[in-house]
Amino acid sequence: MAKCICCEMSGAQYEHFDGGYVCDNCVGSYFTCPDCGRVFDRDDYVHGDAGNGFCAECAADH
Ligand SMILES: [Zn+2]
Numbered sequence: 013m014a015k016c017i018c019c020e021m022s023g024a025q026y027e028h029f030d031g032g033y034v035c036d037n038c039v040g041s042y043f044t045c046p047d048c049g050r051v052f053d054r055d056d057y058v059h060g061d062a063g064n065g066f067c068a069e070c071a072a073d074h
């Protein structure tokens with residue numbers, strides 16, 4: 013089982029774009045892209061929320 017990069021609890025299942033996984037408890041403090049399902053830091057405006065609810069990579073398709 014993957015360890016959460018935020019709290020280090022095992023059983024993390026949300027993939028962080030920069031590597032590693034985030035658990036259920038911590039995913040709320042991240043931005044989740046509904047298209048690719050990856051999570052991003054909330055203050056990461058380069059890779060994360062492009063302003064339309066998708067990450068920078070997926071925003072082009074919407
Ligand atoms: Zn966690």
Ligand SMILES: [Zn+2]
Binds near residue numbers: 066071
């Ligand atoms: Zn995405």
